[in-house]
Amino acid sequence: MKRTRSELRWNPILEEWVAIATHRQNRPQMPENYCPFCPGSGKVPDDYNVYIYPNDFPTFSLSSPKPENRRPNLYKVKKSVGVCDVVLYHPDHLMTLADMEIPRIVELIGLWSMRFQKLGEREEIKYVFIFENKGDVIGVTMPHPHGQIYAFPYIPPVIERELKSAKGYVKRKPNCLFCDILNEEKREGKRKIVENRSFFAFIPFFARYPYEVHIMSKNHVLTLLDFSENMIEDFAHILKIVLQKYDNLFGFSFPYMMVMHQAPTDGKDYSFYHFHVEFYPPYRSREKLKYLAGCEMGAGTFINDTLPEERAQELREISIRSDGS
Numbered sequence: 001m002k003r004t005r006s007e008l009r010w011n012p013i014l015e016e017w018v019a020i021a022t023h024r025q026n027r028p029q030m031p032e033n034y035c036p037f038c039p040g041s042g043k044v045p046d047d048y049n050v051y052i053y054p055n056d057f058p059t060f061s062l063s064s065p066k067p068e069n070r071r072p073n074l075y076k077v078k079k080s081v082g083v084c085d086v087v088l089y090h091p092d093h094l095m096t097l098a099d100m101e102i103p104r105i106v107e108l109i110g111l112w113s114m115r116f117q118k119l120g121e122r123e124e125i126k127y128v129f130i131f132e133n134k135g136d137v138i139g140v141t142m143p144h145p146h147g148q149i150y151a152f153p154y155i156p157p158v159i160e161r162e163l164k165s166a167k168g169y170v171k172r173k174p175n176c177l178f179c180d181i182l183n184e185e186k187r188e189g190k191r192k193i194v195e196n197r198s199f200f201a202f203i204p205f206f207a208r209y210p211y212e213v214h215i216m217s218k219n220h221v222l223t224l225l226d227f228s229e230n231m232i233e234d235f236a237h238i239l240k241i242v243l244q245k246y247d248n249l250f251g252f253s254f255p256y257m258m259v260m261h262q263a264p265t266d267g268k269d270y271s272f273y274h275f276h277v278e279f280y281p282p283y284r285s286r287e288k289l290k291y292l293a294g295c296e297m298g299a300g301t302f303i304n305d306t307l308p309e310e311r312a313q314e315l316r317e318i319s320i321r322s323d324g325s
């Protein structure tokens with residue numbers, strides 16, 4: 001068998017790391033009726049509510065080999081050290097986060113927090129990234145309800161950009177950029193989806209995707225670890241409401257990427273940052289998908305074919321089952 005390679009390669013033009021993980025090519029197609037995440041598979045406990053499953057084909061690993069450093073001046077490489085978790089949300093194969101009961105979502109948030117703390121405490125981990133890819137069209141191979149956690153040995157570039165602008169903003173104003181966005185969205189109200197005691201959900205003024213919802217904490221908090229018990233409860237509720245609205249929008253289980261943006265775990269001061277969640281759903285209408293194409297990938301400018309204010313109104317008016325509120 002060919003030797004696999006796992007390393008980080010530096011792109012000196014875009015100044016970002018690319019993770020080479022050739023073992024991921026060999027990910028098996030699962031047999032028709034077998035799911036490793038289902039109780040009874042032999043791979044997970046026979047009874048669990050939520051469960052951390054170590055990714056069988058991790059991009060980063062704590063035992064990642066030291067790469068040979070070739071041409072260090074131009075082409076830097078470094079160890080692909082980190083952790084890749086699969087977070088199982090529920091034992092039921094057909095469940096989704098949108099349909100889970102509130103106490104189960106609260107339990108999931110507890111697991112996210114625990115894992116965030118544990119991974120963040122590690123010396124080699126600078127950023128803990130919690131996310132979910134949902135749906136065939138996103139390329140998900142396992143339908144069983146799950147998300148992922150990537151513990152990075154560096155702060156990934158999207159977060160870097162957000163940190164840089166938030167830091168610059170607080171120097172000039174001096175307010176939190178995210179608190180100001182929240183206040184502006186509250187004041188205008190046209191892009192609001194739903195709010196509760198602790199959270200506000202909206203499609204931002206500058207949305208790149210038609211149904212790009214952001215959930216922001218009303219309190220200025222940096223990570224899940226700053227959540228009070230009320231906030232945890234409110235977070236579970238607002239997640240469920242947003243996701244139920246997504247599912248009811250076109251009458252099918254709505255695919256999305258969900259990403260959690262929290263402060264890094266490298267021990268520095270990030271008091272200018274602010275906890276939020278972003279959703280990027282690929283659908284722009286019932287039949288049409290938004291593809292990332294030349295302008296988005298090659299120039300870095302997203303073209304949104306819709307008006308965020310109109311899409312927000314549409315989502316705001318979607319009704320959900322009463323247990324979701």
Ligand SMILES: [Zn+2]
Pocket residue numbers: 035036037038092093144
């Ligand atoms: Zn399953």
Ligand SMILES: [Zn+2]
Pocket residue numbers: 176177178179180219220221273274
């Ligand atoms: Zn803030």
Ligand SMILES: [Zn+2]
Pocket residue numbers: 162261276278
């Ligand atoms: Zn963000």
